[in-house]
Amino acid sequence: QKEVEQNSGPLSVPEGAIASLNCTYSDRGSQSFFWYRQYSGKSPELIMSIYSNGDKEDGRFTAQLNKASQYVSLLIRDSQPSDSATYLCAVKPGSSASKIIFGSGTRLSIRP
């Protein structure tokens, strides 16, 4: 089992709809969770971090964490074509001071 798993996609969502991206992780001791966005040919950039169970909202983005189910998700409301990118889920294992484990990413495509 991979430490951080994501559906590779592509996930195609109409413009203006909600895009839902999911991620599961294997280390129950993990405390920190991140979503990075990566445009084609560019390096990843952090868009959301979440540390406690529940929802965290930032503009059109909402991160959801359920530690009991070892599940973290990212919702993008009012999807725009500029949201088309690969979204990487990342988890800091409980045993690590700084190392972060990345999922392989979900490719999101917003169709006009």
Place this chain on the structure above:
Amino acid sequence: DVKVTQSSRYLVKRTGEKVFLECVQDMDHENMFWYRQDPGLGLRLIYFSYDVKMKEKGDIPEGYSVSREKKERFSLILESASTNQTSMYLCASIVTGLASHEQFFGPGTRLTVL
């Protein structure tokens, strides 16, 4: 603004050559990382360093070595480049102690080994 720079955006080398990839960060971060990114495999950690002259192997260290002589600079070395090392190489840095643990990435180096 945190800045992480990498010495080259594109690099073409021949099999057997020694290759140096340089990464520099300007925010006094203790921790620096080298990843490679391949389609379908995501980001895989090669090596990381948590202090000057300190290093730890990541998930795929074979065929690579690293050097951290100064806090701001972390070098990735391919002792004898092979075609299976053709990839995108990403450097990142982070400061410990901050709640965010955000990794700041450099622009990447796309290495092709012929």
